[in-house]
Amino acid sequence: MTDTSDTRPADSAVRAPRRSVLHRLMSYLPLIAPVLLWTVPCWVLLYGGQHWPLPVTLVGTALFVLGLIGMPLAMARGHGRRQQDWAAIIGDTLLGTSWVLFTWSVLLGVLLRLALTVAGVGGSQDRARMVSWAVLAVAGVLLTWGYAEARRVPRVRRLDLQLPRLGAGLDGLRVVLITDTHYGPLDRARWSARVCETVNDLEADLVCHTGDIADGTAERRRAQAVPLGTVRATEARVYVTGNHEYYSEAQGWVDLMDELGWQPLRNRHLLLERAGDTLVVAGVDDVTAESSGLAGHGAHLAGALNGADPELPVLLLAHQPKFVDRAAAAGVDLQLSGHTHGGQIWPFHHLVRLDQPALAGLSHHGPRTLLYTSRGTGFWGPPFRVFAPSEITLLVLRSPNAPTSA
Template sequence: MTDTSDTRPADSGARDPRQSALHRMMRYVPLIAPVLLWAVPCWVLLYAGQHWPLPVTLAGSALFALGLVVMPLAMARGHGRRQQDAAAIVGDTLLGTGWVLFTWSVLLGVLLRLALVLAGVGEGQDRARIVTWAVLGVSAVLLVWGYAEARRVPRVRRLDVQLPRLGAGLDGTRIALITDTHYGPLDRARWSARVCETVNTLEADVVCHTGDIADGTAERRRAQAAPLGTVRATRARVYVTGNHEYYSEAQGWVDLMDELGWEPLRNRHLLMERGGDTLVVAGVDDVTAESSGLEGHRAHLDGALSGADPDHPVLLLAHQPKFVDRAAAAGVDLQLSGHTHGGQIWPFHHLVRLDQPALAGLTRHGDRTLLYTSRGTGFWGPPFRVFAPSEITLLVLRSPDRVG
């Protein structure tokens, strides 16, 4: 691999896009979300058509009230200035639990109750109890399963991607993608080592990490990130920043990845040459970099492609899928991204789609550009993955001119 360009400041055309609908909604989430997450399940499980003994009602109401109070306080202590890992674990776990209870209280509280009415099963009290035990049972199963899904080593997802401009000499190029490892309050050093061992079995030419390495500074999460230094690639290991790096001293993460032998592609590119053909491997800082105020950090695609032959195909690393609009305008052939987690806990993916053009998998944008969005290798916050499995991705690039 040959380094052919330098980090450059963004021009006025590379500023962050106008605030999305999701961002506007997020202003009000801290106020209304905790109340909804705990009040709705409390009503469905304890009051809607229920006639529990008074001690049960009081005890249950106290538990929901405790969740409503403890969750935001723990998250503030865990993710605010204090950065207390124990508090973060409590707050994040309550957030995930509340979300699952809320979701299934709404769904089963309406749909199952309606089905029971239409089927003529039971009376008001009996139907209410069926709904209650169904909500509790489904939620418990999903939380246990979701925790196991979040903590396991991701399965490898393999796919061939044909790039019309890829030369025959580069046919079969193997690109391994990990992203959103989110090393954090729960110590996952052993998990990290096993992920890296799995990546090494793929015998990739290029291994990519498209950001959100951790929640916390590089100094604080070094032990969990250290196994990344064992990752092997025949040509290069490349990395771009995600939005979470800019919450935790991004330059420290850039420096640590460089120390571990990864090539930070901060608005620049490398060339991969084989069989007389060339692939441009480029990367940009996350789109939130400019607003972070960190000097020299901003997404600058023109800088990343500066000096590259426009006739060569381009593989671009950009943390957020929504960067694909700029990539398509520049004629990029394939963009690799993460960020979405595939929604992580169903049905949160509906909110993700308000902010991003793709949730997971391979999608086309414009005449030339393909976007692959990973569901992520780790998890953020709540230690659960429900109907959004994590992944390590192996993309095999295919040329239309390949022999055989």
């Protein structure tokens, strides 16, 4: 129960805390980041001692200036109030391109140039040009490969998980996890249908979607999401909200998933029974729901487990891995999450780890709780995946009490 009493001191007694220097700097990040993403590669490729012919320098500089100006403008039109898909595609593609160029300009601009200098290869101009060509080659290869990786149907990753409290009757339960499909400006209706066909080939007992279905409202992305209605499971298809639902009228997505035959586990649970044994399958709204302002939305684990026998094993769906602290405190056996995308474009995973306790795969938390974090089925924003492949996950649950085959 939420305490609605107002115990705040009078406004006159409240003094806003002074923001730290780091906090103030972070507030300027949206302005600083685009400048760094475009000016650093521009300097490394054009002004780091290469002495290109003047036309090359002018044309190259003009392209970087266009990127610096065009990227934020396109993203504002694509993801702001106007929601223009063509602009979002341009802005997102420029964002991914600038990130890859920035990363490899920094790495090769320092490491390769140092290696060439130590090896005594060429003069300073020759070394600078070698670095420029290397950056362009590596970025071109990674962007081409990363685009193909983002648009492909994800590979299936299979993992056997033993849950100590799982009854023998549930041994071998097949749980398929998809998450972060992020249907968006690039129409992926055919991709969505192929993903669902792959899921059906796995003959799941339980299929879970742990949120971030799309970027955009249910009405706008309906055609891409409709194939989810073809997913088959012998027991249930369950879904929880992600943070992106709360940017795009979350209740509309809850209603559409219900219409497509999925059970939205909004702070509730269902019981999965087989051969006399029972598994509690629970779900919570994303943690961002608590500040969304939507009536009835919020992450409430106690509500999700209300009425469930505490002796039964619990499988919990929660979009963000960081919810595992609450799950471990409640003795949850297994939490399934997404959200991180495995970093999506290396080395962005270092920033993700600042916010989340796990990036991808299986991790242990507390005395009993396992967390499986999927790298996601789709992609967000930039249509690239670099060293962070997407996945459809098949988890086969095992009981320590199951009879072993002869």
